[in-house]
Amino acid sequence: MIKQSSKISLFFKKHQKSLVFWGFLAPALLAFVFTIIIPFFLGLYYSFTDWRGFGTPEFIGFENYIRLFTAGGNESIRFIYSLIITFVFAAINIVLLNIISFSLALLVTRGLKFQNFYRVGFFLPNLIGGIVLGYLWKFIFNNVVPDVTLLASGESFLMLADRNTAILGISLTWGWQYAGYLMMIYVTAIQNIPQDIVEASEIDGAKFMQRIRHIMLPMVAPAFTVTLFLTLINSFKQFDVNFALTAGGPSTEFQGLSLWGTKLISMYILDTYQVSLRPALAQAQAVIFFIVLTLISIIQVQYNKRKEIEA
Numbered sequence: 001m002i003k004q005s006s007k008i009s010l011f012f013k014k015h016q017k018s019l020v021f022w023g024f025l026a027p028a029l030l031a032f033v034f035t036i037i038i039p040f041f042l043g044l045y046y047s048f049t050d051w052r053g054f055g056t057p058e059f060i061g062f063e064n065y066i067r068l069f070t071a072g073g074n075e076s077i078r079f080i081y082s083l084i085i086t087f088v089f090a091a092i093n094i095v096l097l098n099i100i101s102f103s104l105a106l107l108v109t110r111g112l113k114f115q116n117f118y119r120v121g122f123f124l125p126n127l128i129g130g131i132v133l134g135y136l137w138k139f140i141f142n143n144v145v146p147d148v149t150l151l152a153s154g155e156s157f158l159m160l161a162d163r164n165t166a167i168l169g170i171s172l173t174w175g176w177q178y179a180g181y182l183m184m185i186y187v188t189a190i191q192n193i194p195q196d197i198v199e200a201s202e203i204d205g206a207k208f209m210q211r212i213r214h215i216m217l218p219m220v221a222p223a224f225t226v227t228l229f230l231t232l233i234n235s236f237k238q239f240d241v242n243f244a245l246t247a248g249g250p251s252t253e254f255q256g257l258s259l260w261g262t263k264l265i266s267m268y269i270l271d272t273y274q275v276s277l278r279p280a281l282a283q284a285q286a287v288i289f290f291i292v293l294t295l296i297s298i299i300q301v302q303y304n305k306r307k308e309i310e311a
Contacts, residue, residue: 047283057280064284074257079285081254082268083292085167089264090235092171097231098224101179105186106212119187123180130177134244137173141245160245163252163261170262174241178234182227189223190216225304232300236293239266265289 047064049057070076104122108115125133141159149157159165193216201211242248248263248271263271269289273282 043283044287046280047287049280051280051283052277053279064281065288067281068284068288075281077255077257078259079268081259082263082265085262086236086265089167089171089238090232092168093175093235094228094231096171097175097179097182098227100175101182101227102186104179104183105190106216108183109187109190119184122183125177125179126181128177130174130240131244133173133177134241137169137176138245141169161250163250166246166250166262170238170242170245170264173245174235174238177241178231182230185223185227186220189220193219221304221307224307225301228304229297229301233293233297236289236296237266238264239270242267 046057048059048061050060050063051057067073067075068079108119108122112118128136138160145159146156149155159169197215198211201215206214242262242264246262248260248267250261251258252261253259260268265285266289269282269285272285273279276282
């Protein structure tokens with residue numbers, strides 16, 4: 001008995017680091033498996049069935065996927081339009097949001113008085129929930145903006161009444177929330193630039209824009225890789241601001257079919273599940289969404305990594 005106890009004690013001493021490591025990792029790993037891995041493979045299975053949320057699903061192969069890409073089909077037209085409008089939304093955010101965030105980072109790293117206060121102020125909107133933020137800006141777009149444009153030009157302008165300006169409104173709202181978060185990433189990258197290089201460029205007569213182009217941009221290239229990735233991923237996953245601000249409206253026409261003009265892909269998938277009551281088809285849409293987003297993310301990261309090496 002004593003010999004057996006000593007063997008156990010020796011085993012624990014020998015593997016102490018590994019046991020502590022897996023002991024701390026196990027809760028997070030189990031949570032990841034049960035909330036991400038298992039649901040993903042269940043969803044993948046259901047996408048090949050006629051599952052309606054109850055009963056025993058029947059395997060139907062690629063029928064759901066074929067339905068989503070059948071030329072002329074209403075479901076196909078709505079799904080493809082939702083993907084297109086999400087791509088447009090992501091493209092606007094990638095350009096607009098990163099320009100604003102980098103500009104804010106330059107502003108709060110120039111040694112201004114109260115610059116830490118400015119950093120907190122720019123970051124603060126990121127702490128507001130997307131639903132609350134959406135309703136807040138909906139009030140601004142529907143009440144404040146029309147009154148301002150009426151006083152300025154004599155005509156009242158409803159930003160959310162048109163598909164194109166409504167998409168821009170979602171981008172502005174989400175950008176107001178998210179710009180401060182990306183700004184902090186850029187601030188960290190800018191602060192890591194060796195000051196002797198910046199000072200040497202100033203002595204050589206380099207102007208501010210020249211320093212940005214030839215020193216800052218190449219040296220913060222890894223930050224651009226991160227921020228572009230985050231912007232891309234979160235643009236495609238956008239739901240709460242979209243739901244609260246426009247709820248998918250206003251209506252528009254695409255290939256002769258009337259549909260929701262600003263229903264981004266995440267909201268469209270949820271509506272397929274909850275409103276149309278077609279969970280299997282929604283799972284197929286989610287799988288396609290996952291594949292598209294994964295491919296785009298890999299391409300974007302690889303492209304930016306090559307640019308980092310060139311810089």
